[in-house]
Amino acid sequence: MENIVQPANIKQLSEFPLIPSNYVHSSYNNNSSATDPDDVSNSIPIVDFSLLTSHDPHQRSTAIHQLGKACQDWGFFMVVNHGIPEKLMKAVIDCTHEFFNLPEEEKQEFAGKHVLDPIRYGTSFNASKEIVFFWRDYLKVFVHPHFHSPTKPQGYRDITSEYTQKIREVARKLLSGISESLGLEESFLDRAPDLESGLQIFVGNYYPGCPQPELTMGLPAHSDHGLLTILINNQVEGLQLQHQGKWLHVKALPNSLLVNTGDHLEIFSNGKYKSNVHRAVVNNKETRISIVTTHGPSLETVVSPASPLVDKDPAAYIPMKYRDYLELQQSNILDGKSSLERVKIPNN
Ligand code: OGA
Ligand code: NI
Secondary structure (H helix, E strand, C coil): CCCCCCCCCHHHHCCCCCCCHHHCCHHHHHCHHHHCHHHEECCCCEEEHHHHCCCCHHHHHHHHHHHHHHHHHCCEEEEECCCCCHHHHHHHHHHHHHHHCCCHHHHHCCCCCCCCCCEEEEECCCCCCCCCCCCCEEEEEEEECCCCCCCCCCCHHHHHHHHHHHHHHHHHHHHHHHHHHCCCCCCHHHHCCCHHHCCEEEEEEEECCCCCHHHCCCEEEECCCCCEEEEEECCCCCEEEEECCEEEEECCCCCCEEEEECHHHHHHCCCCCCCCCEEECCCCCCCEEEEEEEECCCCCCEECCCHHHHCCCCCCECCEEHHHHHHHHHCCCCCECHHHHCCECCCC
16 A cells, blocks of 8 residues: 655654655665675775965975865865864754754744745755655755854854854865865965855754665765865764765764865866765664755856866856756755756767
8 A cells, every 4th residue: 555645844754663655765775785884985085174274385285185186086075173163063963953853833934935045944855846755854044145043942043153154164275275276276266156255055954763764765866066065963874975886885083074075166177076976874773963064156156167277178067157056956856966967068
């Protein structure tokens, strides 16, 4: 018998012994060999942030080289010695968990209607378009250039404000190193995307324990919009990334930041730094919380490949305003790199 439910939130469904049939992702299921346990990755690049901000030019250039290599070979790296207090990281995770534990009516006050609404609580990725849903609730909040925050739980505003400002500084410094690694001026990836007014989105992801985790998915394979995404989680694993055609579980170093390159870095770099493809799986034991911040251009920036990089090589992407891209990506179904494909110029 078909057991189909309209999703309200995933928290409610996690209390039943079986998952509804419209949460079963057969493609993931058939493909589960891709997640065999020895795919645990211990070769993910590590970037020492203290070297990147060092006044010693040799140390800095070593760090820039590592950063460039990580972007080119992986589109993913872990950042250590980043200076964000562990206590603050824990507070933002705990407070986000508290948000998802609020009664549904209270969370519904924050249910956005439009994908560009500055505060948006919801379930799956785009439940209005999906036929099969994902085992995930989310809270998306625009935190820069204008800071927003839900009014609950108490103290959330202060904690997210402090965390997102600090993480934004880290993102900007990483982007200046990435700029140099591309042979561009240090400030290129600050000026061209107009980071002074850049859009930063705070995303809380809630993946409760699932009775049949092997049948469903937290988030499908996708790349992120924007330049860089920075993720932390509550030490429950679930993030997987695609590397050389294989899926790898990410085991984060304690207290590290997980960073992946986004579609707009791929466009700016004219395809040299491909946006990373990743997904989230769920487990049957414990709730996983991840905190994701996306760091993108200003909404009005028209993004195209960096002009110094299209001297010898032709531009591989057509220009598109970040606002239009974001709207396109967020109002469709999440599917690999399908949004980026729309701006890609086919070879020849
Ligand atoms: C995302 C994302 C992965 C995770 O929010 O874009 O990829 O592990 N999240 O929560
Ligand atoms: Ni993502």
